[in-house]
Amino acid sequence: MMTKTAELHRMVMADHVCPYGLKSKHLLEKNGFEVDDNHLTTREETDAFKRKHGVETTPQTFIEGERIGGHEALREHFGQEVRNEDETTYQPVIAIFAVAAMMAAALGIGLLDMMLTMRVVEWFIAISMCFLAVQKLQDIESFSTMFLNYDLLARRWVPYGRVYPFGEAIAGILMVGGILPFVSVPIALFIGSIGAASVFKAVYIDRRELKCACVGGGSNVPLGFVSLTENVMMVVMGLWMGSKGLFF
CATH class of the missing domain: 1.20.140 (Butyryl-CoA Dehydrogenase, subunit A; domain 3)
Known part of the structure; x- marks a missing residue:
């Protein structure tokens, strides 16, 4: 059976570990992916990554070379509900x-x-x-x-x-x-x-x-x-x- 792999880029710094990066890693592993977990350890490294890929936020997930996006985009990719900030809720x-x-x-x-x-x-x-x-x-x-x-x-x-x-x-x-x-x-x-x-x-x-x-x-x-x-x-x-x- 072929192993599913995903490439994840997330901030892991001495003073900040991105919570959405942790959520993305957990979501990928939960869906059977082996995660190539790439840490962005400085602000300079993070900014350079954003410029290279033309994105405004991290984490970013890539599956089979295709950029999926951040945590919410990853949830959508796996068919999970993503609630709009203005959506009514009880x-x-x-x-x-x-x-x-x-x-x-x-x-x-x-x-x-x-x-x-x-x-x-x-x-x-x-x-x-x-x-x-x-x-x-x-x-x-x-x-x-x-x-x-x-x-x-x-x-x-x-x-x-x-x-x-x-x-x-x-x-x-x-x-x-x-x-x-x-x-x-x-x-x-x-x-x-x-x-x-x-x-x-x-x-x-x-x-x-x-x-x-x-x-x-x-x-x-x-x-x-x-x-x-x-x-x-x-x-x-x-x-x-x-x-x-x-x-x-």
Whole structure:
């Protein structure tokens, strides 16, 4: 059987090893190629390679003498998906809700010896709120700018875009512990109801196509069902926790 070979040129310097070069090498080996791994060990050597082959980036892969290109081009060559930077995706939201659900279930099993209880549902919503708040707080300026595209209160009072993530975090943290409902309930009801109304108006009445700020300002999650769900969950959680304080 003839061995498949590929020629790879990647940066391997004392202060920098190109991560895409490592990914390209792994991808080639995974697809059964024996890799002729050529290291570019200096900036001068890298620049000379780019000029010689008329390319702007490294790594570069050659198969049977044909230049395939960088890591993304190599993925395309092997029929793998290459996501456009502007492409919409629900992956961040799926990750948040999935991990929150597993954490809530683990708490239920570890602390209550059961998984299907209302307390587990409470933990799931509260932990999700905390995760979503953290996403926003990573770059609060970027979030608040995107938030201004559709939030009704933020458009009237710009600082609200910076207040919202802190409110969501505080309400979520208190609800995880089931403490101070007289603080968490009003916050959740307030920001959740305004958020739900804002999203519903922007998406379902005005029919606007916007990016959702729910997982931070740099997300490619489309505004709509996800953000509406986030805010409705806060309202429902606020009503539930409030009713527990009154009747239980």
